Amino acid sequence: MHRQPLLNLLANHQASDPHEAKMLAEMIEFVKQNPDCFKRELLIGHVTGSAWIVDKSRKFVLLTHHRKLDKWLQPGGHCDGDPDVLNVALKEANEETGVERIKPVSESIFDVDIHLIPERKGIPAHYHYDVRFLLEADKEIPLVISDESNDLAWIAIEELPKLNDEESILRMVRKTL
Numbered sequence: 078m079h080r081q082p083l084l085n086l087l088a089n090h091q092a093s094d095p096h097e098a099k100m101l102a103e104m105i106e107f108v109k110q111n112p113d114c115f116k117r118e119l120l121i122g123h124v125t126g127s128a129w130i131v132d133k134s135r136k137f138v139l140l141t142h143h144r145k146l147d148k149w150l151q152p153g154g155h156c157d158g159d160p161d162v163l164n165v166a167l168k169e170a171n172e173e174t175g176v177e178r179i180k181p182v183s184e185s186i187f188d189v190d191i192h193l194i195p196e197r198k199g200i201p202a203h204y205h206y207d208v209r210f211l212l213e214a215d216k217e218i219p220l221v222i223s224d225e226s227n228d229l230a231w232i233a234i235e236e237l238p239k240l241n242d243e244e245s246i247l248r249m250v251r252k253t254l
Contacts, residue, residue: 079115079160080108080109080112080114080115080160082160082161083108083124083160083162083208084105084108084109086162086185086186086208087101087104087105087108087186087189087208088105089185089186090185090186090189092189093188093248093251093252094248096244096248097188097189097190097248100189100190100191101189103191104189104191104206104208107122107206108124108206114206115156115157115158115159115160116156116157116158117155117156117157120200120201120203121203121204122191122203122204122205122206123155123156123203123204123205123206124156124162124206124207124208125153125154125155125156125165125205125206125207125208126153126154126156126162126163126164126165126166126169126207126208126209126210127151127152127153127154127166127169127207127208127209127210128151128152128153128166128167128169128170128179128209128210128212129151129187129188129209129210129211129212129249129253130151130152130170130174130176130179130212130213130214131182131211131212131213131214131234131253132213132214132215132216132231133213133215133216135234135253136233136234137216137231137232137233137234138151138231138232138234138237138250138253139152139174139176139214139216139220139229139230139231139232140152140229140230140232140237140240140241141173141174141223141225141226141228141229142226142227142228142229142230143225143226143227144224144225144226144227145197145225147227148241149232149237149240149241149246150241150246151209151246151249152169152170152172152173152174153165153166153169153170153173153207153209154169154172154173162208162210163181163184163210166208166209166210166212167179167181167210167212170212170214172223173223173225173226173229174214174220174221174223174229175219175220175221175222175223176214176215176218176220177218178214178215178218179212179213179214180212180213180214181210181211181212181213182211182212182213183210183211184210186208186209186210187209187210187211187249187252188209188248188249188252189206189207189208189209190205190207190209190245190248191204191205191206191207192204192205192207192245209249211253216231234250234253234254237250238250
């Protein structure tokens with residue numbers, strides 16, 4: 078079953094707090110119930126892969142200022158049928174930052190989050206079942222802003238709450254620290 082590798086990763090993930098634990102349980106159930114969970118055509122929601130990219134010192138995080146959502150976020154995106162969510166996170170990280178040498182700190186899940194994406198251009202509101210991986214890159218490599226972004230920047234981790242104070246981001250900040 079193409080969903081089993083993700084279900085195994087989810088089963089081995091240790092949530093950091095009760096809110097993440099609730100989302101983890103919901104995500105496992107969603108993946109079990111939806112064979113097409115990796116396809117964006119599943120309009121109730123779909124699995125996405127994200128990259129929490131840190132530098133070697135773990136003092137900086139590489140974020141994109143997302144053009145559509147108008148906020149600072151980690152790179153990530155749709156699986157488009159690919160059940161290898163770590164591969165999706167790495168691909169999206171490269172596409173959205175231009176950084177080619179991004180490596181996983183671990184192949185285990187770093188964080189999970191379920192969030193509502195608002196209706197846009199005829200696509201109904203739906204959920205992203207976001208699987209996040211901790212990745213590492215060299216802070217000195219030049220960045221390339223993609224069409225999906227207004228900006229890219231290495232942000233000092235202690236400054237991040239000033240740019241985005243959503244619990245989803247703050248939880249990853251706490252995990253990094």
